[in-house]
Amino acid sequence: MAKLAGVYAASHAPLIARDWHLFDDPLKAKLTSAYQRLGARLNAARADIIVEIAPDHWSNFFINNLPNVCIGVGATHNGPPEPFLKDFGHTTLAGEPQFAMHLLETALASGFEPSVSHQLALDHGFCIPLWRMELDPLPPIVPIVINSLEPPMPTIARCVAWGNLLASAIASYPVDARIAIVASGGLSHSIGEPTMGAIDETFDAGCIRAFEAGGEPAIIDYLDRALVTAGNGSHEVRNWVTAHAAAGSHGFELIEYLAVPEVYVGCAWAAWNPAA
Amino acid sequence: MKRTDYALSKLFFDLQSGPAAAEYRADRAAVLDRYGLEPEIRAAVLADDVATLAPLVNPYLLRYYCTASGMPEADFLEKIRG
Numbered sequence: 098m099a100k101l102a103g104v105y106a107a108s109h110a111p112l113i114a115r116d117w118h119l120f121d122d123p124l125k126a127k128l129t130s131a132y133q134r135l136g137a138r139l140n141a142a143r144a145d146i147i148v149e150i151a152p153d154h155w156s157n158f159f160i161n162n163l164p165n166v167c168i169g170v171g172a173t174h175n176g177p178p179e180p181f182l183k184d185f186g187h188t189t190l191a192g193e194p195q196f197a198m199h200l201l202e203t204a205l206a207s208g209f210e211p212s213v214s215h216q217l218a219l220d221h222g223f224c225i226p227l228w229r230m231e232l233d234p235l236p237p238i239v240p241i242v243i244n245s246l247e248p249p250m251p252t253i254a255r256c257v258a259w260g261n262l263l264a265s266a267i268a269s270y271p272v273d274a275r276i277a278i279v280a281s282g283g284l285s286h287s288i289g290e291p292t293m294g295a296i297d298e299t300f301d302a303g304c305i306r307a308f309e310a311g312g313e314p315a316i317i318d319y320l321d322r323a324l325v326t327a328g329n330g331s332h333e334v335r336n337w338v339t340a341h342a343a344a345g346s347h348g349f350e351l352i353e354y355l356a357v358p359e360v361y362v363g364c365a366w367a368a369w370n371p372a373a
Numbered sequence: 374m375k376r377t378d379y380a381l382s383k384l385f386f387d388l389q390s391g392p393a394a395a396e397y398r399a400d401r402a403a404v405l406d407r408y409g410l411e412p413e414i415r416a417a418v419l420a421d422d423v424a425t426l427a428p429l430v431n432p433y434l435l436r437y438y439c440t441a442s443g444m445p446e447a448d449f450l451e452k453i454r455g
Contacts, residue, residue, distance in 0.1 A: 154433060159386050160377065180391065247431050289432030291454055329432055 098271035103142040106280040106337050108224040109151070110360035115181040120359055128364070131230070131353035135366045138229030138352075144231055146193045147236050148263065149334040151222035151281040152245045156215065164212030165251045166259065168204070169240035170197035171218075177217040182221055185228045188270070190219060193237035197269055199329025200239065203266040209259070215328035217242070222333075226281050236277075243304075243333035243339065245282065253320045256335045257313050261370035267343075280340035282333025284354075285363040290329055295354045300327040301363040304334060308341055308367065311348030314353040316341065339368075344369035378429040382420070384408045385438040397435035401442075411423055423452035 098282070114129060118295035120128075133255075156178050158164060169192060178189045204211050217240055227235060244250050251259070267276050284304055300323050307316045316338060324331055341349070352366040384405070388394045395405045405415055417425040421444060427435055437450040 155386055155389065155431075155432055155437070160379065160382055160431075178389075241417070266387065287434035289434070293432075293436075293450060293453055 098276045099267050099272055099276050099307070100276040101264065101267050101344075102275035103139065104278045104340050105110040105135055105351075106340055106365070106367045107132065107222050107226040107230070108263045108283055108304060108364035108366070109222050109281050110362045110364070111179060111181065111221045111225075112356070113225055113229070114179075114184075116359065123160075124357070124359060127355055128357070130356065131364070131366045132229035133231060134352050135368065136232055137234060137264075138368050139230055139277060139279070140276050144236050145274040146196055146239060146276045147301055148239045148241060148276060149223055149227070149281060150241045150243060150339050151277045152333050152336070153242045154222055154246065156218045156220040156224050157242070160247065163244060164242065165244045165248060165249075166369055167210075167212040167217070167242040168197055168201050169217040169242070170194050170201060170215050171215045171217065173235050173333055174238065174240060175216065177220050177224045177363055178218050179221055182224055182228075185224050187235070190227075190235070191252055193239050196274070196276065197239045199270050200263070201265045205352055207265070210218045211263055222281050223353075226279060232337070237335055240299060241339075243335050245335050246329075252331060253324075253335065253336065253338055255306045257317060257342040258339040260339040260344075263339065263343040264345065278340050280336035282336045282367050283363075284334060285327050286330030286360065286361050287328030288330050288351075290330070292328055294358065295328055296358060296360050296361070296363040297331070297360040298356050298363060300331060301354065301356070301365065304337070305354065305365065308337065308349045309351065311370075312345050313342060313346050341369065345354065345372045347372060376429060377431075378411075378414060380408045380410050381414055381426065381436055382430050382440065384410070384418075388441040389437055397441065398443050405414040421452070424455060427453060
């Protein structure tokens with residue numbers, strides 16, 4: 098039977114790639130170190146499959162057809178469409194259709210109705226953590242897109258339910274495989290709105306405290322209140338909530354937090370505590 | 374509930390492609406003719422009137438548009454922050 102090999106989260110920002118050459122050496126070192134420390138844990142987890150949860154930044158979907166949750170079941174995924182990510186070097190990434198279909202079928206049998214894609218493009222939200230964590234080898238990816246860009250979005254409580262569903266799908270997968278989860282996105286940021294560039298360190302600290310403490314009701318309550326004013330990009334914390342629940346809601350270990358105005362994002366890296 | 378302008382959103386979405394953005398920068402009017410924008414919205418696009426456009430479109434698409442149209446980031450920040 099499959100085993101949950103570890104649950105992790107990392108922020109992303111397109112400017113980490115696009116503007117890297119403009120950053121001073123201390124900032125480059127801090128960002129590199131944070132991703133590498135998380136990547137070392139993921140490499141040590143020896144995952145056969147990574148389920149990665151990220152938003153779609155208008156790369157696959159538009160408002161004529163906008164899924165709240167979409168599972169990528171393809172044997173391959175397209176690499177990032179953004180020109181500034183060409184150095185990532187992956188024009189395609191391997192998928193894992195067998196587990197992806199098991200997840201899809203488990204979801205449908207459990208009262209969830211995700212969308213499905215046989216050919217996703219994995220944009221910077223997926224690829225910056227995979228790239229900067231320096232995963233070697235890069236395992237096959239089962240992408241889950243959770244809409245956090247355009248309302249209406251899934252509720253925080255529904256993301257908790259999705260996390261529990263994901264854990265149950267891993268536990269019931271009848272294949273000897275180690276499956277890790279990576280959530281990408283957050284914490285606070287504001288993009289293309291009047292508060293653009295604002296990093297809400299109070300919001301970020303509240304998220305970190307809530308994830309460290311564990312449990313589910315307090316996180317739902319906190320985010321339902323705090324997300325209203327934390328900036329539109331902060332909604333990506335839905336991916337962290339899903340990972341948190343998939344890990345059993347036992348709390349996480351913060352690996353690094355950096356408010357980085359150069360990339361407009363309150364960046365964090367974390368690893369969830371395994372079940373007791 | 375906020376008003377979303379579909380034609381404006383579609384224009385901004387399409388301009389994510391490099392060739393489409395290049396065509397737009399070379400001849401805005403010709404590209405805009407294909408989208409059937411309402412006259413006041415078309416005028417706002419031609420005038421780079423970010424404050425008028427912002428409530429009508431997803432903020433990420435607005436930012437992408439300003440990059441695709443050749444607007445420097447500092448100018449966009451000044452316009453969006455009012």
